[in-house]
Amino acid sequence: DIQMTQSPPSLSASVGDRVTITCRASQQINKYLNWYQQKPGKAPRLLISAASSLHGGIPSRFSGSGSGTDFTLTITRLQPEDFAIYFCQQSYTSPWTFGQGTKVDLK
């Protein structure tokens, strides 16, 4: 299986901050990398597909980049509703695998 490693596991930030989360794959996955947001008690929500394509309805303050093994999710100007857990997921080869998550909480 391809292992997905996110960093940091958690971070504290303030409203208005710029936040960066990284995801590293244990082998190259081209651009088959997706990002999800999950809030407590809710199902995950797709933010970004194919490393950098913003899903419909997702605010433009979310962006993704990367290819191969190293990827980044960036949130510019963090909003109160962005405090959540973020997961990356590779879809290059079965089984699809997720990172362990990055919790973004209020400083």
Next chain:
Amino acid sequence: EVQVVQSGAEVKKPGESLKISCTASGYIFANYWIAWVRQRPGRGLEWMGIIYPGDSDTRYSPSFQGQVTISADDSISTAYLQWSSLKASDTAMYYCATPYDYGIHAFDIWGLGTLVTVSS
């Protein structure tokens, strides 16, 4: 509206069997993959497997192969996840999800989850 609706929470004893469901609406069920994802309490997401209802092509994560069975009934637009003998370690929230706009890759439609509690 494209959506998937999951069956309700279950409380079971170790050794019991269980089948939970995920019913799709708003799209042609047979033409889209549907996956199951496990989330243990306070933990991350684990992709269990995926099925293409049109031809029942099913792929399992090695971690779940032989532990669960994924199936689908196209006539009622419903996918299933079943266990023949539950363990306490199966206690988790189970989500179904479909990569509606994304082929097989990214899951944009999620159910609300089915909480399965296994306890003696």
